[in-house]
Amino acid sequence: MKFGLDELGNPISEPFGSLEDILQWSAGKFSFHASNNFHLDNFSNDKNIPRKVVKPVRPQLLVCHDMSGGYLEDRFSQGSKVASGYRFYHWHLIDTFVYFSHHFITIPPIGWIKAAHKHGVTVLGTIITEWDDGAETCKNLLKSKQFIDEITAKLAQMAAFYGFDGWLINIENKIETDQVPLLEYFVQSLTAKCHAILDFAKVLWYDSVTVKGELDWQNELNAANEIFFHVCDGIFLNYCITEEKLEQSRVLASKTGREFDVYVGIDAFGRGTPGGGGFNCKEVLKMAQDHSLSSAIFAPGWTHEFLKGDNFEDNEIMYWGIIAQLVTPRPVTIPFATSFCQGFGHHYYIEGQQISSQTPWCNLLTQQIQPSFTQSQFLSYTVTKFIDQVANEEAGVKEKVRIETSVSHLHPASPKMELDLHTAYIGGGSLKMTTKGNEPVWFKMFKVNSKNCKNISVTVTWKIDESRTNFAMVLCNSAGESTAGSYVILELSPLGDNHKEWIGGVYCAKLYCSVTSKQEPRLLAGGFMSSTFHVDTSGFLEGSNPEFMLCAVLLPQHSDVDGSGLCCHIGQIVICEDSSKHEIPKPSIKSLWCLGVQTELPLSTQGKEKIVLHPCLNMYGVEEGGLDENSVTGSVSEPSSRSFSDLNLCVPMSSISTASLEASASSSSIASESTFYVLKWDTLSVESVDYFLVFSYDQRGVKTLLGQVAAQTFVYKKTEQHLSSFAVVPVFLSNNFLGDEVVFYL
16 A cells, blocks of 8 residues: 655655556545645536636647666655755746656656646656566456556546546556557546546657557557557657658648547667757757657756756756757746746745755745746757768668757857855745846746736835846837837836846837836845836737746846856746735645654655544544554644544644644663654635745754655654754745744644
8 A cells, every 4th residue: 555655754755566556546535636626526426517628729849867777865745854866947948847767656746746836837757567567467457447547536536636647558568469459448538537536637659559459659640559649648759750650640630630549659779769868859850840749858857868968958958958949938928937047056035034954955946937038048059960881790880960059149148047046035946147248138937828917916026136236127019029029117226227228129129118017126045136117018918919028138238347257046926916906815724733643764655644544634524543542642632624523643733723742752761763843724715825835943942854745744853862843834825925823832
């Protein structure tokens, strides 16, 4: 049975290895990983009406993330202390994200789900069978339609419970001929059930098994695999494609108007991929686009896994900068807030103040909305392909693709737009913009969908590191730089007429005076300033187009400054419908409980049951498992929550008053035993919470960040000798506001 805990008691995302694991799974047993909007009411099996079927109107770009077997540091749902792992932040260029591993059932870790959804990207798990074991699994799975319905119902429920959007099905083994119709039924049943209970469901078939049950990759959509394509949402083609195969795929898919549901596989490691993969993945991407087909990039973590070294940031920027030459970034949608944190850092900051913990951290669920444009806007990439003749003992002379790249700067001031981990407003870093010399520079940042809001509020939290720097934000129509139109200047530091003239000259446009009011800048912690502008958008939006560009401009205060460069940090940007007219409530925690559990390490199955299946922590009313009352540290008090009415084991606490729990751990505990504290809380308007921060206080009042979680539970293995209390703080999704801190005293 899967419990969502490892042997050291760390909550983890983990795969499922067998049909038995799936059948044993029950939503009520996994309270550490439920999505915030999970409800058992969604699981009615008689629902057969799809919720939101969104037909793509352009070629899609899918990323299939496969790295070193999966479930690395990203598996820790409360965060990791290793900050050097792979991270992805070019979400604005992709539409679908698949978390891939070679386990039978791959559940995407919560950090990837949260980061992708924050950027409007669909997330899929993976179902894979391989080799002889896979063939045996398929025989057992495909024994009857009734059994298939039972399994697919569980798989759809898993997606709903964990918060992702569907599945990639990859059958990499032979199927018995008489079971092929049942395999088709499996794909159809899973697709229908996912569409019945998921808002943006998607089920994709990988080009592997054919209609004859043979494992025979077609590298195209054809009569051998189209039966699976017709009963799901799309097909992920294998990588050995040709122009002819792409055209045949397009013709066949166009008969049902589904060209964009064909995803042309591109292996970043270059296995079978024309162009050699790597930095030349754009070659196949361009081929797919020329045939009006979508694309699927497999293992773009190549920049981290294969290239290694200390140049990950530069390599990642180059890889996606080259892809960006062919892909239009998707806009972010109002309301949105970002502190530019990528989900890791050397320290954690709250409103400009560094929390005491000195430990590096990583937790992708805290990743903020990333800019639509990156450092690559200032760079030009050249990719050259060479075909080398390589001697091979078996095949004689063999051709091998070799790729060379070069980079050049497009701007004489060599502007840089990068994440700075040494200062932040919320999270682990802020956006740092620098230039060399004394020349003004225009930084494209976000493409924004205003949703036709006439009045918007723009709040910028920033600091200027060089006294010679002037800083402004510019809102302009979506055509962007060097196109005639209208724009609005948000003066964050006083600008002279020469500055405004330069901005107008770059943009070749007219200034639109639509700032209806501006609040005076406020000085915040960490040297940050905050300014809020109320803007009328009607004058600079183009006709019915709701999109605009948000840009930053660095300018020298005077033309005769020393020329050593300009520098500015942006700690946070919040854009919403005018906040003076639409007040957004803060979420608050209404109750908090703490359970103390003593158990031996490493955790056995029974030890995990003590924590996970304890009825005091059961969020969904499943009555099984349990603990001896002596295992619960603390006094007995009547709980206020309905689901705890007959347990008398937890101390409730309101969000206003505080209640104490006296520790009563047995002094006779043997050395191999460890004490775990499990926190659980209830929250008002939980759907509006991005994540929760969990802290500890020692007896001196020193505050330490323990982790960040998406669910309303937290597991902590006691390591502090002078632990005094725990605190939980919700972080609001649309504006990064922090809710009230709720403290539980031990």
